[in-house]
Amino acid sequence: MKELEWIAANQVYKSIFAHWEKYTHLSKVTREEIYLHSKVARFAKNERLQELGKYVNSLFYLADGFCISFCDTQIKDHVLDFWTTNEWCTSWYAFGNKQVAPVHIMALRESISIIFSYEEYNILLTKCLDFAYISHRMLMEQTGKFEERVLVNHVYSAKERITYFRDYHLLQELMIQMSHKQIASLLRMTPETFSKLLRDLNMS
DSSP states (O other), rough: OOOOOHHHHHHHHHHHHHHHHSSSOOOOOHHHHHHTTTTTEOOOOOOOOTTTTOOEEEEEEEEEEEEEESSSSSOOTTTTEEETOOEEEEOOOHHHTOOOOOEEEEESSSSSEEEEEEEHHHHHHHHOOHHHHHHHHHHHHHHHHHHHHHHHHHHHHHHHHHHHHTTTTTTHHHHSSSSSHHHHEEETTHHHHHHHHHHHHOOO
């Protein structure tokens, strides 16, 4: 992790604030509080944001990036979930309960994130209602996406899972960021099945 200098970090904040303004107006006071209670850092490809078994005290907002979670230190192809640009990223159970991480989180490409500690995040939630509203709205959206992906992976057939990810424009991004083996793991199928279905769907 490399913390960005102020000029570069300021550009990241401006970009994020512009995106957050889609939800509600972000006051000048709130912007100043966010500057005070967060930092901006760059993570290299394959760098860990969070490590299995280590205490979690960081919440990441991906200004630009793509990250995955997995459990086995030696097998990074067993992917549990993923996060992309303009999403909040952490183990929420560990972050919210001040516990050790149940998974690794790793950047699959160079990623830039705004980082909040547990204490900083709660200060902002308490002092800045506009920040709290934006955070709540975005996390509601993310939770909905996650629950839908879990449902799809447990209820749909292998072909239906691929079709779902294709139709919602997720598969195209996954195929840019991840190996076929990693995508197959995420979709709960073997790499051979994934490759065959891609051919059948004329997507290989």
